[in-house]
Amino acid sequence: MFLSKLMAASEAQKLINSCLEKSRIEEIPLEEANQRVIAQEITSYLNSPPFNRSAMDGYAIVAEDSFGHSENNPFQLKLVGNILAGQKSGHKLKPGEAIKIATGAPIPSGASAVVMEEYTHEEGDTITVETSVVPGENISPAGEDFKQGDQVLKDGQLLGPAELAIIASAGYDRVKVCKKPKIAVIITGSELVMPKRDIEGPEVINSNHFTIKSMVESCLSTPDMFHSIDNAQQVEQLFKKLLNEYDALITTGGTAISKGDVVVDVAQKLGEVPIHGVSLRPGKPFGFAQIQGKPVFMLSGFPVAAMVQFDVFVREALLKMQGLTRDLLVIHKKAARKIPSTLGRTDYIRAKIEGPLVRPLKIKGSGIIKSMVDSDSYIIIPENLEGIEEGEECQVLPYHSLKA
């Protein structure tokens, strides 16, 4: 049925991208915002650093006192105080005086530079200095990092260590983020059973349950898992119930053309199915529907095909639903052997990086789970290439870089 009109993978990606709605916004404590996508701009309430501070452990001095001095021509100052981090001195420093100062402590009034401790000797209240400093030396001026009113972060960014640090330093203890999409995953297949040591008759272990769940988690989304036998009525009931409660549906199984394949039929009954069958290998029997304005991603029942379809069509969609768009880190390696392909088809070939080379695994069948464990990357052969010659540079997508 669909074989006559396979859609190019890139076209399917664009179509899906145009169907997505951004999830709602919530405000949460900054404490809980790691690995969330920010949904506001951050304009700083504060200067960072908030005051002129010492960049070194040493002595705050009047820079002019040091001019012309060196190891061979030292000079002396009177020690008049000590400022630790978290303290502030009320003393106004005069020429001839020094105040001991810790890294990060506020520069006292009157001081114009800091001499590093390494170039000094302290004896009683006398400091001997064996170097010269210019005004501003070893001082981080207030606002050197950013200033009050500066926009320090744009929305749509994934929050990690650096982003959390800048939001905190800008004076925010709460932050607006996109809600994590709630995803219902329906694994279809009458033959599927949960893992056990002895299986009987036509039973097959439901590995997709674990695969798709963890893939959804890796997209910063929250999966709830369901199972259905290959029965149109049961699938339809599940669809109707879950579409009301979730932001998107993902199914596995039932996307091919045989009578037993019910998922796409149900989707067609309940909504629009703009994609059924894509020019992708592995992963041809992929479907995408819109039902009640919600996206429904219909993946193959074969584990490896489902994983590739997820990586090609679902992953960036779930991230975009929470406001995150990103450029995947595609690297370039030389193909360790010739890889045939077909014009118009996109291939995602399981491969292993070997230094400057990338070696495609020898696999037959899209159900070979071991190939996913043994590989560490995809070689991508885009639709405008008929294949890759041995030694030719090709696009490589490390699995690791897929995680958000």
Added chain:
Amino acid sequence: MFLSKLMAASEAQKLINSCLEKSRIEEIPLEEANQRVIAQEITSYLNSPPFNRSAMDGYAIVAEDSFGHSENNPFQLKLVGNILAGQKSGHKLKPGEAIKIATGAPIPSGASAVVMEEYTHEEGDTITVETSVVPGENISPAGEDFKQGDQVLKDGQLLGPAELAIIASAGYDRVKVCKKPKIAVIITGSELVMPKRDIEGPEVINSNHFTIKSMVESCLSTPDMFHSIDNAQQVEQLFKKLLNEYDALITTGGTAISKGDVVVDVAQKLGEVPIHGVSLRPGKPFGFAQIQGKPVFMLSGFPVAAMVQFDVFVREALLKMQGLTRDLLVIHKKAARKIPSTLGRTDYIRAKIEGPLVRPLKIKGSGIIKSMVDSDSYIIIPENLEGIEEGEECQVLPYHSLKA
């Protein structure tokens, strides 16, 4: 004090590596094992697939019936049954017969190949076939992916979608993993306050609280956060209490050489401090202690220095404590401008990837948080190089690839 004997970064990494103990093992449901490190080998209880199964929607036949036939020379078979996925046929197929079969369903006894539905016409109980198939065609034989008794996974691997799928398919619903290390993080600094819009006097916002917490989380470990003023007694009390309850300690602040820097002094009092001061830029004031057999990582109070020290010395250590060793994905790009360095020192330079180029950011001061937000990678200048010329290839470590 330590300036005279800075340790090479690579030597410090080796030393730390030799001091780590692997965390204990726990058995958990496979359902909860995503992003955990497996602590057992997986030997399969089952064949995968568990039986000879159809790789296509089509008709199971005796292959010999089709020999010599084609689109121009079709032949006919009698339809004697229908096997959906999850079903098993009791019928023993004879020459001249066909059974309709769904992808994934068990091949009936007597059948030796599957003809794809696309090459057939069904009318009543007669199937017209317009192709020939060889024995085994479109059949995935039992154990094609892996066999009962095969070792399908080694220990020490991070579990993700593919690994979970293979463990499930091998018949396991529980799995032994390393316990997540419990990490106590002590942020020291009398000046530090939690984020607020108005700060007073010498107060500085405690951005390290958020940075280090999220970095520990990105190493699959569980952080608990503590704060101490720069007071030796308070730091010592915290150390003593937390060393009993946690697998490792991380501190920030108090690692330099001034009198106000108490953390290293406390560590020296309570245990051994084999590292204090490393030839790393930024990040020189790094310390490492062993107290009661536990590792204590002492980071700088400066946010960026602390982040670099974490990436260089702590990250892989926390992963190794849970049994995971990995090769970081270092890529190579051409330097967009000349980068000076010093022989013997390792530099981690904040940079931004621009296609084939990598551009070091222009920054002064190790406290500039904005530089971490604006960059996407480190340029690493190893200790055996005096710098990188403009246009020269250099080692680049994308931040993204640091996450486990």
